[in-house]
Amino acid sequence: MNDLNLCGDELNQLSIILQDWVPKEASIIIATGEDYIFTLLSKQHSNLKIQNMIKEESVAAKVLKTKIKSEFVDNSIFGEPYLTIGYPISIDRKDAALIIVLPSSPIEKREPYQFLTGKNDEDWTPVPIDQIFYIESLQKRTWFYTNSEQYKSNITLKELQTRLPNCFIRIHRSYILNIYFIKKITKDIASNFVIVLKNNVELPVSQSYISELKKILEF
The missing domain is CATH 3.30.450 (Beta-Lactamase)
Structure with a gap:
């Protein structure tokens, strides 16, 4: 610089x-x-x-x-x-x-989430963090997904990123995923990285997150 x-x-x-x-x-x-x-x-x-x-x-x-x-x-x-x-x-x-x-000390890092409470239909359910496959920001709302269910959350991706365990990584401005549910990392026809989860959901990797993804997963 x-x-x-x-x-x-x-x-x-x-x-x-x-x-x-x-x-x-x-x-x-x-x-x-x-x-x-x-x-x-x-x-x-x-x-x-x-x-x-x-x-x-x-x-x-x-x-x-x-x-x-x-x-x-x-x-x-x-x-x-x-x-x-x-x-x-x-x-x-x-x-x-x-x-x-600003000159403040780094914001105090609180304990990582053990669960997220999400809304499904009219019900609110606390879901253990190790059951969550990925989290998505869609139309100004936050959603998180287990193997078979989806839930709406009041917490933004920016806030979640500071409180999630290390097994959660951001791969896109709209996605944070749990690395334990990665099935494979592949490329599409345009040579962009795509992550396939164990439930066969496919998530794109943004160019700005590729180097960080490679560093964390060591490939």
Whole structure:
């Protein structure tokens, strides 16, 4: 990641935002395209390693797509959850995102879920976590699936990702799966990775999650 030589207008644009919002111990990151191109890490974040590529679920990706301010807990930048704020800016006449990672310590990680309570028809049922094949975000709702049933949950994928056991991995902006129910990993006719579960459900793997999937499953 390289330093940027910003022109006057761009510097003024950044200065207004920085004076209003950025605490001394916050980190500043600039993103364009698919990459983080500039970082100024605070002492509090200096021992953390930033990811090179922007992930689909990140604040940066949302700002670049919508061109509006975005704020939520983002664990895709450092691999740990931090409250992050993103602002749309312009760098050399190209869309960019100014990312402020706030100086709080990583959000306390609570105990992993032992079960999820889901709604099926009009009934609510607590389902042991080891029975859940995968979790899906569909039409702004969260669903999780066992071998034969599906349930609606009030918890978002972003929230679930911080409380699920390590056997659950995200493979797509819409899917988190339980690796113990993977039957095989294959490719479709376009050479995109597809995961087939033991109940023969097929789930696509997003390009931005392939390297992480390979690292976790060691293939």
